[in-house]
Every structure is written in structure tokens, then in C-alpha cells.
Amino acid sequence: MAVQPEGTPCWADAMFTDLEGAKSFYGDVLGWTFGEAQSQYGNYTQAYVDGKAVAAVVPPMSDQGGQSAWCLYLASADVEATAAKVRQNGGEVLMEPMQVGDFGSMLLARDPSGVVFGAWQGGTHEGFEAKGVPGAYAWAEVFTREPEKSDAFFPAVFGYSAKQMEDPQVDFRMFDVGEDTVLGRMKMTEDFPPEVPPYINVYFTVDDCDVAIKTATELGGVLRFGPMNTPFGRFAALSDPQGASFSVIDLTTTEGEVPRTSDVT
Structure with a gap:
């Protein structure tokens, strides 16, 4: 799969206090199946449709509470450069650019109106493996x-x-x-x-x-x-x-x- 063009929505995930409850709900509503929790990445668990990765769910980190919410990630060729542009244009970087193994690099940010989003610089994980089909x-x-x-x-x-x-x-x-x-x-x-x-x-x-x-x-x-x-x-x-x-x-x-x-x- 080719690298996503800059700014293209490329991934979505959400934190849930009740991870098993979330898996059960979305499994029934959207037909998702789930991979094994990746303990080295905070039990990050990918969701699949027909064997293709479409989203992920994760329990909150110990210092993160609050409302569950879906986060959309926009493709970035360079998350460090994206972080600089976020700041230059009045946004706020909530999570500094970080590498996630060989999967890629990410950041979390907030636009000047309060909208939270992520940016993803793909490595071995480039993003959605399916779009526009049921469950994706x-x-x-x-x-x-x-x-x-x-x-x-x-x-x-x-x-x-x-x-x-x-x-x-x-x-x-x-x-x-x-x-x-x-x-x-x-x-x-x-x-x-x-x-x-x-x-x-x-x-x-x-x-x-x-x-x-x-x-x-x-x-x-x-x-x-x-x-x-x-x-x-x-x-x-x-x-x-x-x-x-x-x-x-x-x-x-x-x-x-x-x-x-x-x-x-």
C-alpha cells in the first residue's frame, strides 16, 4: 500500500476504561474481530474486518482518565514538521512526536478551536487496510x-x-x-x-x-x-x-x- 498523501485520514483509535466491553459492542455493531493486545504498547488492540486492520482500541494510561472518544489520525510525511506547523498556526501539541516501534511515529494535537486529532507518519503500519466497506x-x-x-x-x-x-x-x-x-x-x-x-x-x-x-x-x-x-x-x-x-x-x-x-x- 502506498504512503498516504499528507493530511489524508489514515487511522482511528479510542481509549476505553472497559476494553472488553468496547470490543463486545463494536464487534456486534460493526462486525469487528480483534487481534491480541500488544502489552509492550499499553495493550493496544487492533480491530479487523475480513482480516484487514480498520481501527484500534486501548485501555487508558494510568494518568489518563476522562471521556472515551475516537481520535482520527491524519497522514504526515514528518511528524516533527507537523508539530512545528501546529504550533506556528495557533494549535497545541498534546503529545510530542514519538516513535512507536517500527510501526511509525505519532503525535496528538489540538486545533485553536479545541478539536483534538492525531498525526501519523507511517512505518510498517501505514494505516487503514480497508475503507468504505462494512465495518471500515x-x-x-x-x-x-x-x-x-x-x-x-x-x-x-x-x-x-x-x-x-x-x-x-x-x-x-x-x-x-x-x-x-x-x-x-x-x-x-x-x-x-x-x-x-x-x-x-x-x-x-x-x-x-x-x-x-x-x-x-x-x-x-x-x-x-x-x-x-x-x-x-x-x-x-x-x-x-x-x-x-x-x-x-x-x-x-x-x-x-x-x-x-x-x-x-
């Missing part, structure tokens, strides 16, 4: 109350070009790497409770959105929004039993025309 990553969106900050930051750090959706009802922007749209940005409205921090919402592909909702809610998950048909698929936003937000999307069930967009200079 499909899409992600930056949710922020201060879109002007995120809109300046992410293109400055990762070289994105941007286009804005021409819809007066929704403040939505898309970031492109070359010809490929790789990430969305949604302005958080007053529909979001003030205690919900800015975050990146990760979408996982499912065969049937409604079946995934039913399974998730029966297992203690919470339906936050949807299901809703869009030109891109039928999706719903959920929280798992440990509070981590994510979305599911059936990419085959589409409705309506793709909204018009205009380039942003």
Missing part, C-alpha cells in the same frame, strides 16, 4: 463552534484546498487533498449542549444503517441524530455505552442531489 472507516468531520479557526488551521498545517457548501441552512466546508475530498468541517449549532466539546466525528460503514442503530441501542448505545438519508448515504450519529461518539453510514442508500459547492480562496 468511511468519512470524518470536524465539529467546531469556531469554524473560522479550524478553517484557517487545517489547510495551513496539511496543505488542504477548501470548498464551501452553498447552503444557507448549514455552515459546512470540505477539505481536499488534490482532487480528493478527505475531510468535512461542520459548525456546531445550539443543538449541541454546551458541555459537548469540539471533536472529530468518525463515520464507519455499515450494510444497513437501521440494523446498526437497533443493535447499538439494544447494547446500551444512544442514538443522537438520525437516521437520515443524504446524497452520500443513510447515516446516524450514536454514542457507545462508554460515551464515545461515532456515526454509521450505509453508502449504498442515497437520496437527493449532491449540494453545490464553491471554492474558498
Whole structure:
């Protein structure tokens, strides 16, 4: 697999206090199977679909508590250089660049609006081994109350070009790497409770959105929004039993025309 272009979403993981509970939940909702916990890396445990790595779960380190949350990693050719760009553009490096064996190197950062994300410089582990198939990553969106900050930051750090959706009802922007749209940005409205921090919402592909909702809610998950048909698929936003937000999307069930967009200079 070729190295991912700079800024392309390339991996997702989450910390869970109840790791076995998370494995059971996502195994049932998304069909994941799990590899062996890697004790030398804090019991980091990869999730697989048809033998291909699609995400990972990990217990929190002793000094890390708080809310479970999915973290999206963006591809970086040089995490040291990415860390410098984060700082130069008003962001904060939360975890300094570190090498993870021969798998690659990573950092964790926060944009000026409060959105936490990772950067990954691939080694033997280049990232997602499958995308857009049931159980695998499909899409992600930056949710922020201060879109002007995120809109300046992410293109400055990762070289994105941007286009804005021409819809007066929704403040939505898309970031492109070359010809490929790789990430969305949604302005958080007053529909979001003030205690919900800015975050990146990760979408996982499912065969049937409604079946995934039913399974998730029966297992203690919470339906936050949807299901809703869009030109891109039928999706719903959920929280798992440990509070981590994510979305599911059936990419085959589409409705309506793709909204018009205009380039942003």
C-alpha cells in the first residue's frame, strides 16, 4: 500500500476504561474481530474486518482518565514538521512526536478551536487496510463552534484546498487533498449542549444503517441524530455505552442531489 498523501485520514483509535466491553459492542455493531493486545504498547488492540486492520482500541494510561472518544489520525510525511506547523498556526501539541516501534511515529494535537486529532507518519503500519466497506472507516468531520479557526488551521498545517457548501441552512466546508475530498468541517449549532466539546466525528460503514442503530441501542448505545438519508448515504450519529461518539453510514442508500459547492480562496 502506498504512503498516504499528507493530511489524508489514515487511522482511528479510542481509549476505553472497559476494553472488553468496547470490543463486545463494536464487534456486534460493526462486525469487528480483534487481534491480541500488544502489552509492550499499553495493550493496544487492533480491530479487523475480513482480516484487514480498520481501527484500534486501548485501555487508558494510568494518568489518563476522562471521556472515551475516537481520535482520527491524519497522514504526515514528518511528524516533527507537523508539530512545528501546529504550533506556528495557533494549535497545541498534546503529545510530542514519538516513535512507536517500527510501526511509525505519532503525535496528538489540538486545533485553536479545541478539536483534538492525531498525526501519523507511517512505518510498517501505514494505516487503514480497508475503507468504505462494512465495518471500515468511511468519512470524518470536524465539529467546531469556531469554524473560522479550524478553517484557517487545517489547510495551513496539511496543505488542504477548501470548498464551501452553498447552503444557507448549514455552515459546512470540505477539505481536499488534490482532487480528493478527505475531510468535512461542520459548525456546531445550539443543538449541541454546551458541555459537548469540539471533536472529530468518525463515520464507519455499515450494510444497513437501521440494523446498526437497533443493535447499538439494544447494547446500551444512544442514538443522537438520525437516521437520515443524504446524497452520500443513510447515516446516524450514536454514542457507545462508554460515551464515545461515532456515526454509521450505509453508502449504498442515497437520496437527493449532491449540494453545490464553491471554492474558498
